Amino acid sequence: MSYFDAASSAPLHPVARQALLASLDEGWADPARLYREGRKARLLLDAAREAAAEAVGCRPDELVFTGSGTRAVHSGIAGALAGRRRVGRHLIVSAVEHSSVLHSAEALVAEGGSSTEVPVDRTGAVSVAAYADSLRSDTALACLQSANHEVGTVQPVAEVAEACRAVGVPLLVDAAQSLGWGQVEGAWSLLTASAHKWGGPAGVGLLVVRKGVRFAAQGPVDERESGRAPGFENIPAVVAAAASLRAVRTEAAQEALRLRELTERIRARVPKLVPGVDVVGDPVRRLPGIVTFSCLYVDGETLLHELDRAGFSVSSGSSCTSSTLTPSHVLKAMGVLSEGNVRVSLPRGATEEDVERFLAVLPGAVAGVREKLGAQTPVTAVEEESLVVDALGKRCPIPVIELAKVIGDVPVGGTVKVLSDDEAARLDIPAWCEMRGQEYVGEERAPKGTAYLIRRAT
Amino acid sequence: MSYFDAASSAPLHPVARQALLASLDEGWADPARLYREGRKARLLLDAAREAAAEAVGCRPDELVFTGSGTRAVHSGIAGALAGRRRVGRHLIVSAVEHSSVLHSAEALVAEGGSSTEVPVDRTGAVSVAAYADSLRSDTALACLQSANHEVGTVQPVAEVAEACRAVGVPLLVDAAQSLGWGQVEGAWSLLTASAHKWGGPAGVGLLVVRKGVRFAAQGPVDERESGRAPGFENIPAVVAAAASLRAVRTEAAQEALRLRELTERIRARVPKLVPGVDVVGDPVRRLPGIVTFSCLYVDGETLLHELDRAGFSVSSGSSCTSSTLTPSHVLKAMGVLSEGNVRVSLPRGATEEDVERFLAVLPGAVAGVREKLGAQTPVTAVEEESLVVDALGKRCPIPVIELAKVIGDVPVGGTVKVLSDDEAARLDIPAWCEMRGQEYVGEERAPKGTAYLIRRAT
Numbered sequence: 001m002s003y004f005d006a007a008s009s010a011p012l013h014p015v016a017r018q019a020l021l022a023s024l025d026e027g028w029a030d031p032a033r034l035y036r037e038g039r040k041a042r043l044l045l046d047a048a049r050e051a052a053a054e055a056v057g058c059r060p061d062e063l064v065f066t067g068s069g070t071r072a073v074h075s076g077i078a079g080a081l082a083g084r085r086r087v088g089r090h091l092i093v094s095a096v097e098h099s100s101v102l103h104s105a106e107a108l109v110a111e112g113g114s115s116t117e118v119p120v121d122r123t124g125a126v127s128v129a130a131y132a133d134s135l136r137s138d139t140a141l142a143c144l145q146s147a148n149h150e151v152g153t154v155q156p157v158a159e160v161a162e163a164c165r166a167v168g169v170p171l172l173v174d175a176a177q178s179l180g181w182g183q184v185e186g187a188w189s190l191l192t193a194s195a196h197k198w199g200g201p202a203g204v205g206l207l208v209v210r211k212g213v214r215f216a217a218q219g220p221v222d223e224r225e226s227g228r229a230p231g232f233e234n235i236p237a238v239v240a241a242a243a244s245l246r247a248v249r250t251e252a253a254q255e256a257l258r259l260r261e262l263t264e265r266i267r268a269r270v271p272k273l274v275p276g277v278d279v280v281g282d283p284v285r286r287l288p289g290i291v292t293f294s295c296l297y298v299d300g301e302t303l304l305h306e307l308d309r310a311g312f313s314v315s316s317g318s319s320c321t322s323s324t325l326t327p328s329h330v331l332k333a334m335g336v337l338s339e340g341n342v343r344v345s346l347p348r349g350a351t352e353e354d355v356e357r358f359l360a361v362l363p364g365a366v367a368g369v370r371e372k373l374g375a376q377t378p379v380t381a382v383e384e385e386s387l388v389v390d391a392l393g394k395r396c397p398i399p400v401i402e403l404a405k406v407i408g409d410v411p412v413g414g415t416v417k418v419l420s421d422d423e424a425a426r427l428d429i430p431a432w433c434e435m436r437g438q439e440y441v442g443e444e445r446a447p448k449g450t451a452y453l454i455r456r457a458t
Numbered sequence: 459m460s461y462f463d464a465a466s467s468a469p470l471h472p473v474a475r476q477a478l479l480a481s482l483d484e485g486w487a488d489p490a491r492l493y494r495e496g497r498k499a500r501l502l503l504d505a506a507r508e509a510a511a512e513a514v515g516c517r518p519d520e521l522v523f524t525g526s527g528t529r530a531v532h533s534g535i536a537g538a539l540a541g542r543r544r545v546g547r548h549l550i551v552s553a554v555e556h557s558s559v560l561h562s563a564e565a566l567v568a569e570g571g572s573s574t575e576v577p578v579d580r581t582g583a584v585s586v587a588a589y590a591d592s593l594r595s596d597t598a599l600a601c602l603q604s605a606n607h608e609v610g611t612v613q614p615v616a617e618v619a620e621a622c623r624a625v626g627v628p629l630l631v632d633a634a635q636s637l638g639w640g641q642v643e644g645a646w647s648l649l650t651a652s653a654h655k656w657g658g659p660a661g662v663g664l665l666v667v668r669k670g671v672r673f674a675a676q677g678p679v680d681e682r683e684s685g686r687a688p689g690f691e692n693i694p695a696v697v698a699a700a701a702s703l704r705a706v707r708t709e710a711a712q713e714a715l716r717l718r719e720l721t722e723r724i725r726a727r728v729p730k731l732v733p734g735v736d737v738v739g740d741p742v743r744r745l746p747g748i749v750t751f752s753c754l755y756v757d758g759e760t761l762l763h764e765l766d767r768a769g770f771s772v773s774s775g776s777s778c779t780s781s782t783l784t785p786s787h788v789l790k791a792m793g794v795l796s797e798g799n800v801r802v803s804l805p806r807g808a809t810e811e812d813v814e815r816f817l818a819v820l821p822g823a824v825a826g827v828r829e830k831l832g833a834q835t836p837v838t839a840v841e842e843e844s845l846v847v848d849a850l851g852k853r854c855p856i857p858v859i860e861l862a863k864v865i866g867d868v869p870v871g872g873t874v875k876v877l878s879d880d881e882a883a884r885l886d887i888p889a890w891c892e893m894r895g896q897e898y899v900g901e902e903r904a905p906k907g908t909a910y911l912i913r914r915a916t
Contacts, residue, residue, distance in 0.1 A: 035771035067525025068689025203692035231526025234661035
């Protein structure tokens with residue numbers, strides 16, 4: 001098996017495993033106790049905090065360990081918002097943040113606060129100017145990921161941090177995807193991360209709050225971890241997290257080069273090997289190990305199953321692979337094709353052979369899925385000079401497949417109307433038009449679902 | 459070293475260690491993913507949930523894993539309160555709950571709700587009648603621990619649950635101290651526990667919400683663990699927690715008998731070996747492994763250091779050993795002596811030899827501390843027919859030591875007034891009077907600190 005989903009969770013790094021084992025016998029006691037076992041536990045915890053702080057580039061007393069990256073984000077945002085409640089209750093996030101950030105924003109809005117989602121361009125990056133424009137006098141906190149988890153695009157954190165600093169707004173950086181590769185540059189105020197993303201164990205998040213940043217931890221009081229992360233410290237896991245962060249950092253520069261070359265191969269060759277592919281994300285400003293592409297006329301879930309059967313574990317932002325039936329909010333915000341979406345995120349140590357085997361297997365897998373899906377004949381009618389395709393009740397990628405089948409049936413300048421009640425069509429029909437050089441006219445409400453109007457341009 | 463503080467954290471059970479190791483390689487992937495590694499992780503998680511649910515005596519879909527016992531309590535109380543917000547915002551807790559419960563109550567009060575603390579008797583138990591009396595028409599939730607963490611007293615959970623059920627109020631049981639020994643009986647509605655208390659790893663709590671109990675998880679939305687415990691699942695730890703719970707349960711009946719005999723020895727022999735000792739907690743309805751006593755004229759922190767040097771790790775509810783400078787809220791609620799407090803909580807496998815050695819070492823350790831503390835001469839004066847002892851600025855147990863020194867200087871029927879600004883004196887002076895057969899008259903505010911009035915009765 002080739003595991004190509006490191007952005008979801010990385011396999012445990014050997015150093016993490018070793019450190020975890022070594023500290024299981026020394027780190028189980030309560031570090032708040034004064035007896036021998038407690039003192040040993042405290043020493044381990046302090047050393048882990050120092051190592052993690054050094055890797056982050058902060059003071060040890062600015063860093064606490066939480067039970068997960070999600071907890072770090074939830075607690076960090078809630079505490080920073082509460083610390084600046086007098087300033088206002090406005091939060092800024094980018095449109096492509098991790099769900100833990102977006103759900104925190106929703107929670108704020110549900111409580112009467114407000115939030116602004118800064119849009120991204122087609123590569124998935126925010127513009128510094130747009131981010132700066134969203135800063136208001138009542139902005140309590142701004143959030144920006146260091147790099148995107150679905151497409152790998154690196155965000156202009158240092159520049160946005162500078163814009164925030166200029167108006168006195170703290171910036172929280174979700175560094176979950178990048179911390180294993182290096183420190184987050186710039187004058188950020190808060191930072192969060194998650195150990196299992198860099199090969200540490202599950203159950204450890206980092207929350208860093210710079211000295212001088214107003215912060216009021218929310219929820220019931222608890223004395224542990226400076227009052228910022230309630231509950232008994234998970235010291236063996238924390239030790240393993242810190243040790244593995246140090247280890248991956250030592251190898252980071254070299255491994256980044258190697259993985260970047262491998263993902264570059266995928267970026268360059270997939271469009272040549274597979275027709276109708278859109279490689280998404282910034283080609284240059286990106287994480288070393290992530291490459292994401294979408295395949296026209298392909299059902300993401302079926303493609304994932306095919307790849308799994310061929311021995312490849314990848315993930316997808318296609319709507320049909322999630323429980324929500326809507327495409328990934330990241331792809332949506334980027335305005336790119338979501339159907340047949342595949343994210344390859346290489347773990348450290350991924351081999352050239354595995355990548356080559358993936359490139360060998362992919363075309364057949366895509367072709368197989370397309371063949372299965374392409375058999376049906378679209379149901380069409382002519383209405384008000386448009387050819388109408390009734391794709392109601394059909395799920396992604398069928399509406400786009402049917403559109404592609406019938407576009408040749410109208411003359412250049414003629415229009416096709418696709419009726420669809422699948423949420424993915426809203427994203428995928430315009431994306432198809434862009435890829436195919438056709439003109440997307442717009443959408444309107446139909447008696448059932450939505451009517452998407454396309455004018456044949458070529 | 460003899461580790462006698464299992465109630466704080468138990469050493470990792472061999473089965474937990476073994477299960478953790480075995481699942482490190484299989485349980486690191488995201489159980490929400492459909493590929494092979496994800497499916498393996500999901501299988502492990504599901505199996506762990508089933509095993510834990512069986513041990514608790516609930517359905518698997520009623521149980522979620524949280525990042526700690528404290529998190530389980532915080533989330534359980536917040537969710538249950540929110541689920542019944544229409545009924546009211548009144549919470550009932552016993553006065554001797556774990557701090558995570560009491561802090562949740564404080565958080566509710568800070569947000570405009572109300573809470574009632576049900577008092578306990580001198581053994582640390584609530585009375586079912588008093589608990590039932592505290593139920594109101596606006597009571598959203600009631601909380602009661604299964605057994606006390608500081609003195610081991612078992613609470614009448616089944617009877618209180620019945621009283622709650624009769625009026626439709628859900629009861630949350632904090633079973634942190636008892637779950638390793640057996641299921642919690644009775645018609646409880648919610649239950650919380652913490653794996654490292656039974657020999658499982660840190661980083662795992664259990665939150666059980668019975669079907670039909672109104673529950674609205676608070677905080678930002680997260681899909682994992684039925685939306686009740688945000689963050690990436692820590693599967694190796696969860697597997698280890700479930701496996702070790704099963705393991706300790708298998709041994710529970712036999713080990714309980716053995717530990718009960720050992721703690722009974724301590725209960726019976728410490729008062730004979732050490733003068734001026736009060737063994738606290740219920741002598742019969744108690745956990746097998748916990749025994750707690752307080753020693754007159756002893757500074758708890760110094761005694762702990764002496765015992766640590768002699769190779770025994772115990773904890774204390776004395777004020778001087780905590781960062782808050784107030785005695786344990788449990789001892790305070792019981793109205794028992796807090797000075798020189800020692801909690802012995804035997805881990806599974808504690809040996810008779812270790813307990814005998816403890817009993818051999820303790821008298822000398824106590825005598826040594828008493829000798830160091832007893833040298834000073836009290837500063838006294840006579841004022842309004844009372845002998846006044848100025849113990850201002852002196853910390854526990856000095857005020858009581860000075861009281862004991864001067865009581866013989868007044869005739870029977872005469873009074874001593876102790877001036878003290880140490881919070882522990884409020885508990886320890888009345889407790890001393892009770893132990894010594896003297897009459898505690900009461901306290902009044904003094905220009906500095908508090909004046910405690912004692913009448914010599916014998």
